[in-house]
Structures are given as C-alpha cells and as structure tokens.
Amino acid sequence: MKTDRRTALKLGSAAAATLATGKAKAQANPDVIVIGAGLSGLYSALLLAEAGATVQVIEGRDRVGGRLFSARNVEGNPEWGGDSILGGYGRMQDVSANVGIELVDHQSRRDLSPEAHKDPTNTELALQGKLIPKGDWPTHPLNKMPDGAKNRFPGRGFFQAVIGENNPLESFEDWLDADSAQFDRSIYEVFKEIGWSDEAIALNYNTNVQYGTSAHDISSLMWFFTQAWFKLQGELDRVAFKAPGGNQSIPEAMAASLPGEVHLGKEVIGIRSEPGQAEVHCADGSVYQAKRVICSMPIPTMRWLKFDPLLPALKAQAIATVPVQKITKIILVPKKPFWEDDGYSPAMWTDTDCGEVRALREGEDANRITCLMAWGRGYLADKLDSYSDEEAMAQVIADYERIRPAAKGQLEAAGIKSWQSDPFAAGDWAVWSPGTVTTMVKALIDPADRIHFCGEHTATSNRGMEGAMESGERAAFEVLDLI
Ligand SMILES: Cc1cc2nc3c(=O)[nH]c(=O)nc-3n(C[C@H](O)[C@H](O)[C@H](O)COP(=O)(O)OP(=O)(O)OC[C@H]3O[C@@H](n4cnc5c(N)ncnc54)[C@H](O)[C@@H]3O)c2cc1C
The missing domain is CATH 1.10.405 (Guanine Nucleotide Dissociation Inhibitor; domain 1)
Structure with missing residues (x-):
C-alpha cells in the first residue's frame, strides 16, 4: 500500500469534480458504504478492501481527515486536532509506514525546553489575571x-x-x-x-x-x-510522533491508498436498512446502496440523521445524550521572543480567557518556538464561541498581554478552530458522565440492522487516534463476517 503525490492529486481533482456537479456516480452497489473519511472510517475501508470487499467511502466535508486537521498556514503545521502519536499506537504507526509516511518524534519539542522534562512546572501559572512566580506559589493566598x-x-x-x-x-x-x-x-x-x-x-x-x-x-x-x-x-515508549506536513497527511495517504476515490461533499442525512440492503441518503439527493453500512460519524452529528427503522431505544438514547468535550483553539504567532524580555516562559496555565497556552516548536529548528496555542475547554470554549472569531482572538490576546506586558503588540492571531461549531464534528472526543460507562459504551458500539458503528467514541481499549483505529478494525471485522 504505497501512495504517491500523483495519486493524492488525482484524489483531490476527482473530489473537486464531485463537488462541482453535486452528484457523484456511485460505484454499482459496493458491499459496504463507509460514512466518514476520518481515521476510523478510512481504516475500516482499507481493511475491507484488503480482504477483497468492495467499499465506497463517502465524506461530508470537502477534505478527508475529520478530527485530524493541520494548520498548514502556520510554520510547522501545528494541529487543530489530533496531535501526538504515542508509544502504544501500533495501528497508527503501522498504517503510517504502510502508506509511505515516515513519522517524526516530537517528544522533545512537546516540553518547553530540551531540559523541560526535568521541570514539569516549566509552564507559568497565572491566576486572576496575574502571573505567580514559582517561588511564591507554595505560600500564595490563591494556593x-x-x-x-x-x-x-x-x-x-x-x-x-x-x-x-x-x-x-x-x-x-x-x-x-x-x-x-x-x-x-x-x-x-x-x-x-x-x-x-x-x-x-x-x-x-x-x-x-x-x-x-x-x-x-x-x-x-x-x-x-x-x-x-x-x-x-x-x-x-516515550515518543510523540507527528507526520511531516501535519498529521492530516496520514488520512490523506490512507484515502489515496484505497482502490476507489473517496466521494467528498456527501453530507449524509439518513440511513435506511431493508431486508436485502442498506441505503444511505445524502443532502445533495444522491443515494448509495450496499449490503452493509459502517457509520463513523461523531456522536452529535448522528443526532441529525434519520434512521429508518428507528434505532433501538438504548442506542438512540446514547446518541442523544452522551456528551462530547468542547474545545476552541487559537493559534498565536509571536513577532519576537518577548519572553526573553521578562524572563518567564511563554507557556501559561491560566484561569482567564487564554485558558491553557502551550508553546509549540514545530519548525526545522527543534528549539525555536514557532507559535503559541491557546486552548479553551468546556465553558471557556462556549464563551469564546459566543464572540465573533475576530473578537475571540482579540480577547485572548488582550488577556495574555494583561498577564504579560512584555507581549504587548507581539502576538498575531493565525486562526481559531471551534470543534463544537463545526457541523461535521459538533464537538471533540466523547466523555462519559457518571453512570453512563456501564450502560452507554456498549449501546454505541452495537450494530443496528445493517448499520455498524465505529469512531473514537466506540473504542474500548484505546483513546484518541488509536481508539479510532481500533474501532475501525472492529467494525471491518464485524462486517466481513456478514458479507
Ligand atoms: C483538539 C484535539 C486534540 C486531539 N489530540 C489528540 C492527541 O494528541 N492524540 C490522540 O491520539 N488523539 C487526539 N485527538 C483525538 C483524535 O483526533 C480523534 O480521536 C480521531 O481523529 C477521531 O477519528 P474518528 O474517525 O473517530 O472521527 P473523525 O475524524 O471525526 O471522522 C468522522 C468523519 O465523519 C465525517 N462526517 C460527519 N458527519 C457527516 C455526515 N453527515 N455525512 C458524511 N460525513 C460526515 C466527518 O467529516 C469526519 O471526516 C484530538 C482531537 C482534537 C479535536
């Protein structure tokens, strides 16, 4: 399974054509339709194709990758979504190698300085809008x-x-x-x-x-x-692998390795199971038919689907109620290393609208800070989303500058990503509230009629990217037993 640039470009232009005409010519009734070209959907499709099944992947966005999405307008391609491929990510590491991607270990860059692993408190602490020097913390009134x-x-x-x-x-x-x-x-x-x-x-x-x-x-x-x-x-293995060109390169290469094209711009609005086949209905009016469907859509996006027949009660309840994490991220590019002026680290953990600010070193020079990434989570993500993008970015910069006067006029916002405002994600990873692990995890995994489900929210032995891959593998084997 090798990919090359020409294949990837071919995928891109075919997708553009699909979007332009608004109606893709569906493969004549493949064995399986996979909904969603994120890691889980693509991995299930690759495994099915390898096993000899015919498979068509359809994707609502105009790109593949789902929650792997690299900020390619920023030096070093920092990640809006899935970032670190860890030591136990066997499937991620294998598939990357198989599709021709040589992962690079960024572990040493994940800490602020090469020495930072010796000092986990390297990130600065700022509470109530004021930086608290580390020496003051043990006896500080806010401690x-x-x-x-x-x-x-x-x-x-x-x-x-x-x-x-x-x-x-x-x-x-x-x-x-x-x-x-x-x-x-x-x-x-x-x-x-x-x-x-x-x-x-x-x-x-x-x-x-x-x-x-x-x-x-x-x-x-x-x-x-x-x-x-x-x-x-x-x-x-203490590693944090990343793909050159950004992690989005991995699903792009996976898609290019499939025997057929991924059909982009295909927003699914309904799935029908009939005695001999399943039908997938898209917003543009196209209908796909297959023996089985694998649905890799994130939980909240399934709330907008029409299932015919209706899903079993517990499964419908799980889809309707299992929460997902809210995350809004903002990338700030420093014009100069202002932190050398005040002597504090640019990475900060705050209780202000900056949230948690990480200092990233993603460029050629592994020691140079290329950007700051502000993470707003939970209610802070809601608050940032209540502003316009420009206002939210200005607000985060203003709060950062209040804490760090040395940063005044030195930060430029390079972009903002609210995962919960993205209609093809509607949030980030699944989270389990008290009492739901025992009831809802299995309900989300169970197939319903001709529909099988994958996605990180259905993983049981892994989390994040590797969880998505585990779930895609499980769904592929489930289907292979039935076609
Ligand atoms: C901010 C952030 C940080 C993260 N950090 C890490 C990390 O460091 N390490 C780690 O392991 N993981 C991390 N993750 C998690 C990891 O990125 C995800 O678990 C994984 O990418 C999910 O893959 P998936 O296939 O389950 O879902 P997705 O990638 O979301 O794929 C689902 C696909 O379905 C498509 N879709 C949705 N609705 C429709 C529709 N109606 N019709 C057609 N298609 C549709 C979507 O567009 C998408 O392509 C992070 C995620 C985020 C957002």
Missing part, C-alpha cells in the same frame, strides 16, 4: 492545593498522578467489566473521599477542564481507564 501538595503545580499532571495512586482497576481494560460498575460515579466523589476541598477540586480539575465541564459530570471510571492507558503509553 488551594491539597495538604502536602502546596508546592505542586495545579492541573492535569497533578490530579492524574493522584488518580493513578487511587486507581482500583488492575488493568485499564477492566473498565467495562461488570465488577467495575461500582466506580461509575463522579470523579468529584473520588477527590472528596481522598480529602480534597472544593477549592482544590475547582482549581485542579475545573480550571482548563480536560473532560466534561466540572468534576461533577465525569465518571471516575472513565478517568481510571484513561489514566492507566496514558501511563502505559509512556512506559511502552
């Missing part, structure tokens, strides 16, 4: 860290380690076992049981929230699974 941890930096690194110390799962894959149902309660309850104050939970979990909107609406079972899974990734 609400739990007893015994006053010198620790708040946030994910800290609370994930605490979750690790209190993780009752023997293996992360046990999270869906019946015995684990007792842990399907809020992570807030777990923090309280180990003696954290509400202020400590608010500071560590609810600020720049990773999953959910607060500790109340996330299942501790999701965290026990996720924490142990992340830990394993680092233990297997």
Whole structure:
C-alpha cells in the first residue's frame, strides 16, 4: 500500500469534480458504504478492501481527515486536532509506514525546553489575571492545593498522578467489566473521599477542564481507564510522533491508498436498512446502496440523521445524550521572543480567557518556538464561541498581554478552530458522565440492522487516534463476517 503525490492529486481533482456537479456516480452497489473519511472510517475501508470487499467511502466535508486537521498556514503545521502519536499506537504507526509516511518524534519539542522534562512546572501559572512566580506559589493566598501538595503545580499532571495512586482497576481494560460498575460515579466523589476541598477540586480539575465541564459530570471510571492507558503509553515508549506536513497527511495517504476515490461533499442525512440492503441518503439527493453500512460519524452529528427503522431505544438514547468535550483553539504567532524580555516562559496555565497556552516548536529548528496555542475547554470554549472569531482572538490576546506586558503588540492571531461549531464534528472526543460507562459504551458500539458503528467514541481499549483505529478494525471485522 504505497501512495504517491500523483495519486493524492488525482484524489483531490476527482473530489473537486464531485463537488462541482453535486452528484457523484456511485460505484454499482459496493458491499459496504463507509460514512466518514476520518481515521476510523478510512481504516475500516482499507481493511475491507484488503480482504477483497468492495467499499465506497463517502465524506461530508470537502477534505478527508475529520478530527485530524493541520494548520498548514502556520510554520510547522501545528494541529487543530489530533496531535501526538504515542508509544502504544501500533495501528497508527503501522498504517503510517504502510502508506509511505515516515513519522517524526516530537517528544522533545512537546516540553518547553530540551531540559523541560526535568521541570514539569516549566509552564507559568497565572491566576486572576496575574502571573505567580514559582517561588511564591507554595505560600500564595490563591494556593488551594491539597495538604502536602502546596508546592505542586495545579492541573492535569497533578490530579492524574493522584488518580493513578487511587486507581482500583488492575488493568485499564477492566473498565467495562461488570465488577467495575461500582466506580461509575463522579470523579468529584473520588477527590472528596481522598480529602480534597472544593477549592482544590475547582482549581485542579475545573480550571482548563480536560473532560466534561466540572468534576461533577465525569465518571471516575472513565478517568481510571484513561489514566492507566496514558501511563502505559509512556512506559511502552516515550515518543510523540507527528507526520511531516501535519498529521492530516496520514488520512490523506490512507484515502489515496484505497482502490476507489473517496466521494467528498456527501453530507449524509439518513440511513435506511431493508431486508436485502442498506441505503444511505445524502443532502445533495444522491443515494448509495450496499449490503452493509459502517457509520463513523461523531456522536452529535448522528443526532441529525434519520434512521429508518428507528434505532433501538438504548442506542438512540446514547446518541442523544452522551456528551462530547468542547474545545476552541487559537493559534498565536509571536513577532519576537518577548519572553526573553521578562524572563518567564511563554507557556501559561491560566484561569482567564487564554485558558491553557502551550508553546509549540514545530519548525526545522527543534528549539525555536514557532507559535503559541491557546486552548479553551468546556465553558471557556462556549464563551469564546459566543464572540465573533475576530473578537475571540482579540480577547485572548488582550488577556495574555494583561498577564504579560512584555507581549504587548507581539502576538498575531493565525486562526481559531471551534470543534463544537463545526457541523461535521459538533464537538471533540466523547466523555462519559457518571453512570453512563456501564450502560452507554456498549449501546454505541452495537450494530443496528445493517448499520455498524465505529469512531473514537466506540473504542474500548484505546483513546484518541488509536481508539479510532481500533474501532475501525472492529467494525471491518464485524462486517466481513456478514458479507
Ligand atoms: C483538539 C484535539 C486534540 C486531539 N489530540 C489528540 C492527541 O494528541 N492524540 C490522540 O491520539 N488523539 C487526539 N485527538 C483525538 C483524535 O483526533 C480523534 O480521536 C480521531 O481523529 C477521531 O477519528 P474518528 O474517525 O473517530 O472521527 P473523525 O475524524 O471525526 O471522522 C468522522 C468523519 O465523519 C465525517 N462526517 C460527519 N458527519 C457527516 C455526515 N453527515 N455525512 C458524511 N460525513 C460526515 C466527518 O467529516 C469526519 O471526516 C484530538 C482531537 C482534537 C479535536
């Protein structure tokens, strides 16, 4: 499975033609229609094609890749979506190699300086609009860290380690076992049981929230699974691979390796299962028919689909109610290294509209900071989305400059991406609220009539990109058994 530039270009021009006429000529009844040309859909299609099945991938956007989307207008192609390919991502690493992509390890660039892994507090802390020098933090009035941890930096690194110390799962894959149902309660309850104050939970979990909107609406079972899974990734191999040209190059090369073209601009609006076949209806009036359908659409986008017959009750309920993380990202390009003027790191963890600002080094020179990426999550993402794009970018720069006067006039906004405002994503990764792991995960996976489901939200042993690949593999094998 090798791809080349000519094949990729051919894909692009065929897609343009498809969009121009508005009606793609569907392959005469393939065995399988795959909806969605993100990682999970493309991987299922590649596996099906390799096994000899005929398959047609259709995609609503005018590009492939889904939540792999590289900011190609910015030096080094920073990622709007999936970023790091970790040590245990066997499928991602294999497929990349098979489609001719040589991944590059960016682990050393993920920290602020080559020495940063020795100093996890390299990111600056700014609360209530003021930078708090590290030496002041242990005795600072805003320090609400739990007893015994006053010198620790708040946030994910800290609370994930605490979750690790209190993780009752023997293996992360046990999270869906019946015995684990007792842990399907809020992570807030777990923090309280180990003696954290509400202020400590608010500071560590609810600020720049990773999953959910607060500790109340996330299942501790999701965290026990996720924490142990992340830990394993680092233990297997401490790498953070990225594709040259941006990670979007991987699904582009996967699409180019398929025997047929991906049909772009095909927004699916309904799926019908009949006794001998399934039908997929698109907004442009085209209809595709096949023996089976694999649907890789993200959860909230399935809420807009008409299923005929209706989905089983629990599956419909899962699609209607399982939340997805909200994330809005803004890329800021520095005109000069202003941080050399004030002596602090440009990366900051704040409780302002900047959210969490990461300093990225994506260019040829692995030591040079090429851009800053501001992450607004949860309610902050909602707030940023309530502004126009220009206002949101100006607001983030203004907050950053308030904390860091040395940055005044030195930051240029290069773009903004709200995943929840994107009609083909309508959010980011699936998150599991208390009580839903035990009921909803399986319901999302189960096929319904002739429709099979994949996508990161249906992964059970991995998360992120590797989760998407795992789910595509599972769906492909499910279908191969039936056609
Ligand atoms: C900000 C961010 C950071 C991330 N960081 C990481 C990371 O560092 N490491 C990691 O492993 N993962 C990360 N991820 C997650 C990873 O990118 C995703 O898990 C993965 O790409 C999801 O793939 P998928 O195939 O499940 O879904 P998608 O990529 O969303 O594919 C679904 C496809 O369906 C299409 N579609 C939707 N609706 C329709 C419709 N009506 N008709 C036709 N087509 C439709 C979409 O356009 C899309 O192409 C991150 C994601 C984001 C957004």
